[in-house]
Amino acid sequence: MKKYMSIMLVLLQLLLSACSNNTAGNEGKSGDSKNPAGTITVWGWDVAAATMKAAVKDFQKKYPDVKVKVEDFNSSDLYDKLTVGLAARGSGLPDVVLMEDERIPGYLHQFPEGFLKLNKLGYDKYKDSFNPAKVAAVQNKDGDFIAAPWDIGxxxxxxxxxxxxxxxxxxxxxxxxxxxxxxxxxxxxxxxxxxxxxxxxxxxxxxxxxxxxxxxxxxxxxxxxxxxxxxxxxxxxxxxxxxxxxxxxxxxxxxxxxxxxxxxxxxxxxxxxxxxxxxxxxxxxxxxxxxxxxxxxxxxxxxxxxxxGGSSLLIPSTSKNQSAAYAFVEFFTTDQASQLLGFEKYGLFPSLKETYSAPQFTANSEYFHNSPxxxxxxxxxxxxxxxxxxxxxxxxxxxxxxxxxxxxxxxxxxxxxxxxxxxxxxxxxxx
CATH class of the missing domain: 3.40.190.10 (Periplasmic binding protein-like II)
Structure with a gap:
């Protein structure tokens, strides 16, 4: 009887362990760089957050195994939470965060290891897709891409x-x-x-x-x-x-x-x-x-x-799903349709140069004296x-x-x- 109970106990432990591992695999899996998976959280504010939410549908057509949760904050609240999280070595931070370009140097100075170097993940291949002034705004002193360009002014x-x-x-x-x-x-x-x-x-x-x-x-x-x-x-x-x-x-x-x-x-x-x-x-x-x-x-x-003005997307180095975070950042900042979403609906001017040949840019504006x-x-x-x-x-x-x-x-x-x-x-x- 004791032997039977011991065998049952071992089987029960194995079953619980398997269930636990299966749950973790379904909810927390990160896949790999070619096949990212899992859930990521993105922080933004106002029309920027609304634009990112609207872009998720097309993103998931390409990456169906990645679930994106966009959280919309007041910008000052976002920066407060970001600063506290970085000081706490990543506690409560998102996988992707929107930041105004002018604030990037200050955060890099205070938290030099706080964000991923995107060129290490391949983002430097897009360098010529943006104007030189914007590229300079998202690079550190060593020329590393710390952020991916989004809008400019x-x-x-x-x-x-x-x-x-x-x-x-x-x-x-x-x-x-x-x-x-x-x-x-x-x-x-x-x-x-x-x-x-x-x-x-x-x-x-x-x-x-x-x-x-x-x-x-x-x-x-x-x-x-x-x-x-x-x-x-x-x-x-x-x-x-x-x-x-x-x-x-x-x-x-x-x-x-x-x-x-x-x-x-x-x-x-x-x-x-x-x-x-x-x-x-x-x-x-x-x-x-x-x-x-x-x-x-x-x-x-x-x-x-x-x-x-202008803003860009960064990935905190403490992100537990860097592959999925990078996939979103890369897609959102280099996909023409996603870039045009914010422009058409909210007047956010994209950094991606290839968007400038779209009809939305070349057409005359009735509001502005029929001027292009x-x-x-x-x-x-x-x-x-x-x-x-x-x-x-x-x-x-x-x-x-x-x-x-x-x-x-x-x-x-x-x-x-x-x-x-x-x-x-x-x-x-x-x-």
Whole structure:
């Protein structure tokens, strides 16, 4: 009897073990690089998360054994959870996470081993599929792909066609920033509208665009601070001229920009291409009254191109299903149909260059004065200068905004204001 019971006990243990292993195999299997399987979690926010959810159906046609769970967070909550998870060595992290390009250097600096090097999995074969500036934004100092490019924001100047016509200003005549200022004076005299919105104490985005036109961020390619450079001084002097001519609407944050756009208190908005979606969504009654031209240059024939915003996909190195995570990242960022999903529905401008020949890009936009505005932006993607963005971007932007406020609102000289900002930033970097 005892022998019989012992045999039964052993058989029961084997059965339970088999069931346990079978369950783990069905739910946690990761397959291999050629045949990924299992479940992955992807973090994103807002329309980006919605786009990824919409792309899952086509992804699973190619990878039927991979289940994708897209979680939609407020972006600030996502970054908080990501930081906590990385600090806890991967606890609670997803398999794939969306990140704004400007934040990538900071996370790499704080967590140098926090994310997979995608070129080790083969992503470097797509290098020529994206513009050089975007590629530089997703690589580390050694040239490794830390992130896969998704959307970008080539910049231009959105303008009110009816205001320009009333002031008899031809947008094609605006080639330089001086031309822009002179046009602004005429438009204000004719319409009462100011030329552009800037949240003076808190937003230095126009300054950033002007710096990228000149091939710089707050740092040059060698990492040296540029706030005291001739390029920075030239950029801030233009902003001061705009302010002194009373052409800047000192708005309050994002809501202020949108309000100024909708109520007609500004004639232009220099911004990334993605702002087209906001204009169409927030001001449907202004259909046909908006169009776009390229950023003015500092001298005739100079560079008129910059980028505002953009995001990419990363794989935390603690992902337990790296094959499936990479399959999703590769598919989502290099599949033309998936890239066009976000563009068509939400106005997210894809990084993948092959999408630019699609009819959605070449067609005229009825809302934007029957102009092919998206083709205009697509045509300049490869001409956006590469810049060095590092982990000190947020601090540099805050200090530059402070300097801008002191220069415009407190009558501090341009050179003095930027020199002080350079010194402060240098002290912060050395800490």
């Amino acid at each position: 080539p910049a231009g100047v959105f303008y009110r066609v009816d205001y320009f016509e009333k002031a008899n200003v031809d947008p094609n005549s605006i080639q330089t920033w001086d031309d822009y200022i002179e046009a602004g004076k005429k438009i204000k005299a004719a319409t009462g509208a100011q030329l552009l919105p800037i949240d003076i104490p808190n937003y230095d985005g126009v300054f950033q665009m002007m710096m990228q036109q000149q091939g710089l961020s707050y740092f040059d390619k060698d990492g040296k601070i540029t706030l005291g450079s001739k390029e920075a001084i030239r950029a801030m002097e233009v902003i001061k001229k705009l302010h002194d001519a009373n052409l800047i609407l000192n708005n309050k944050g994002w809501d202020g920009i949108v309000t100024a756009t909708v109520n007609g208190s500004v004639a232009t908005v220099p911004y990334g291409v993605w702002y087209a979606g906001s204009i169409m969504d927030q001001a449907p009654d202004l259909k046909g009254k908006w169009d776009v031209f390229y950023l003015p240059s500092f001298e005739k024939g100079g560079t008129r191109y910059a980028n505002v 505005i998206f083709k205009k932006f697509a045509d300049i993607v490869n001409q956006v200068p590469k810049i060095n963005v590092n982990e000190h971007l947020a601090k540099a932007s805050a200090l530059t905004s402070n300097a801008q406020a002191a220069i415009l609102l407190e009558n501090k000289s341009v050179e003095s204001g930027l020199k002080d900002a350079q010194k402060q930033l240098d002290n912060e970097v050395k800490k």
